[in-house]
Amino acid sequence: MKIHHLLFALGVWYAAPLHAGTASFSPAQLQQDLQFLRQAIENTHPDPALRSGRAVYEQAFKAAQARLQQPLSRDEAWRALAAMNPVFSDAHMGVVFPDWRSETRAYLAAGGRLFPFEVAIDGLGRLVITAALGGGASALAGRQVDSINGVPAARVLAELGALVHGDTPAFRNKILERRLWLYYWKRYGAVGQFTLGIGGKSLSMPAASATPAVMARDTSFEQTFQFRLLPGGVGLLTVNDFSWPDKKLFYAFTERAFTTLREAGAQTLLIDVRENTGGDDDMWKTGILRYIADKPYRNGSSYIKKVIAGRAGPGEKVGDVVTGQVDSWVQPEPAHPLHFNGKVFVLVGDMTYSSAILFSNTVQDHGFAKLVGAGGYAYVRQTGGIQKQHLLPHTGLEVVVPRFVLDRPSGKREPALVQPDIVLADDPFDRQALVNALLKHPAATGN
Template identity: 25%
Template sequence: MFKRSLIVWLALALTVCHGGTTADKTIENRQLLEVAGMQKDLTILWEAFRDIHPAYGLYTSGDSLQAVYKKTRDAIRQPLSENEFIAAIYPFVSALKCGHTQVKNSVHYKPVAADGLPQLPFQVLVQNDRVWVTTHQLKTLQTGDELLSINGVPVADIVGHGADLYAADGNNRTFKELFLSEYGGFEDACNKYYRWKPPYEIKLKTLQGTLKSITADTLPDKAPLAEVVQEVDNYKDWSTASSTDYLPLRFLNNSTTASFEVHTYQYGDTLIYEKAFREIREKGIKNLIIDLRHNTGGDLRVAAKLLTYLADTPFQMVGDLWARVPDPGATRFEKYFDTARTTSFIQSFKPTGIRKNGHYQIDFQPDFGPMLSNTGLDKKDHYNGKMVVLIDGATFSSGAHTAAVIKQYCPSAVFIGRETAGGSEGCSGGSIQRLTLPNTGIVIEFPLLRVVSVLSHPTFGHGIIPDYVVAYTPMDILTKKDLDLQKALEIIAR
């Protein structure tokens, strides 16, 4: 059984960033954190970033990050709740530009009330600093209305502050747009940054281009949607294999085209891969769609198994592995780290003592297999046909590494969708520690290593950019229309 120690899943970040920090609901009876303790903890975090974090200085200069640290520290002038402290320091954490570095509540944290923060009576689609209404409970709105301002604040400002509440790799925006759209991030900005209470004064532009002002109040969760539409059946012309369990393998009727959804890597996936690619071979599939959308990572060895069926030649899963210190498992910050994860690091990685390009080379322990050297291909069920790869703003960590290996070792593969959340040049990850700040108990998911991708020509500071970028409309979201799949079928038919 594979050990879950190589890459932290982004699914954890979803909980950390949204659900895990919205439970603070009333001012009464909260245990507030002392100013001195919060400032001391922020200083510890700054020093840990400066001294050992693998992303330090890559996307944000040390001087710039230090300036954000000082501004954040100086702004902490009164006692705060845990969630207020987390919201206060997240812009500093985000400025590091590492998607694996996320903030969590203390282990003893408990919600203090049951009524919840205000919930907007609509959901949104965020693209390029613009915001459109998707589903909604208000009859004064319609799907596709573009929000221009709330309470006099331009939506671009709300988006900017909401984006600061989540860390992402490099200069990536699709990851943040996904959080703002799908995981309540726009609402978080209204609640956590602006601390607005309903009703909200909203200015918008309708689908017909008319400027309009409305007053919007919250509605109960069970209030019906104001617009109900028929959802698109994207797979009505497909049949689904019965042997691949939670990883759907579908075959387009009367064709030689198949689609395989590759979700966040689990240890049972390798057995499913065997069944899937056997069936793909037996059915004579010539066009294969590999769906990596929302693949948030997992164990790279599982990803490597997938690549044995897809790569054109023997492949290398990781381009390089390094740390900023000779042994990141033994530093002055060790006392703040989780001892179990330190043990896992020792079992999984091996410091070499070799210094190269200002970094210290790290190797995998033998149990991980040849991550830094060639892995052979599957001889029996290897796929040799045309390949289309679907990616999006939640293709992260080892999901993004998978996309990078396909791009490097399957040069004819076509990529469709949106920029991956994971950086095309790699990510800070490998071993994710839990740094517990001693005065507040706040926990920081803290990567120790830099996992370099195999791409020969990555786009620095960005994920893998698709060959065909697909943008969705609010109505596409409402009807769940799969434009990526439609584009893939269009490319295959050429």
């Protein structure tokens, strides 16, 4: 997107009347929140304009300042500030609601209602129904939505997308499709009835009281981590998180998985991190790479960091911007009795992020596995060390900020976005489709 188009998107749509709500905060309070937000970023991030460039970064704050010249409700204040999120171009950085899940549960418990469908946004930017809100079956699954309450769906997606944080427009679309009900509510206010334009017809339906799928998803260990043997001596290890309170439980799980691979004589392993948004690197170092790494490795190369309180190293002081090299190499364990010598493929997707990208960078750069799936969503040069303690003093909104930027192990900065070795499309209606396509690919079959 060209710069003048980006700035236009940041400011102009606020000229239209917004859902009023209760005007709770004065312009002076809102300007103080904006100043607090900027200071939190400047005090934490080593290079706040990393993704936008300084001119666009500065203009984003000027535009926000102009939007805060009248009393606003909390939701209106969020809309004014969140318009900076796309400028940051980082899913680790943005203005967010500090506990939108609890707020949504309270809203539903009090009789509030939400957009009634789970949706996908396809590669052409079209809004497609995938299920009823909460994940239940819907007769409209697979149908394209042309309009919502008389507004073209393309316009709705553009206005909501202008509030979403994330690395790229494609990545922000994937966040938006999982939380469209939230952004719609926070942009347009409470709506009790919806009229959708579908296939040239207008269909009316009430808003839904169901708990959205992204909140209702089973977060049990068994749903988060799975292993199964597929026909033909193929293991499928699904790891949807690299953050789990009982890491020993995870390590025992992966040990059993690699034991099963050894006993079955499996020659191919698929590691699915398509839904893994990150966590702790030690989970994949200890739980996965100890079984597949065959040479020394590191999770990054050069880095730049901001020294913050409580994190100063020898010779460092708070406020310093420090550059350096990752010099902590992990030694492989090729003699481990469960070491896997077969083919390894890592399935990446539109929600692979943070530590899961560091994992995919590591296996790709060191040749431990081939990446498979869709690329172009997120940056391989990842930010990290996010700080979540920055609550704006008046509105209580939160600014999330990272404190370091890490280059991939090879040090290469091109391509800038995740690029699989084998590009295969994902099917939002069938998560197994990518697995099936890979197993027919010459790289897996050896043909």
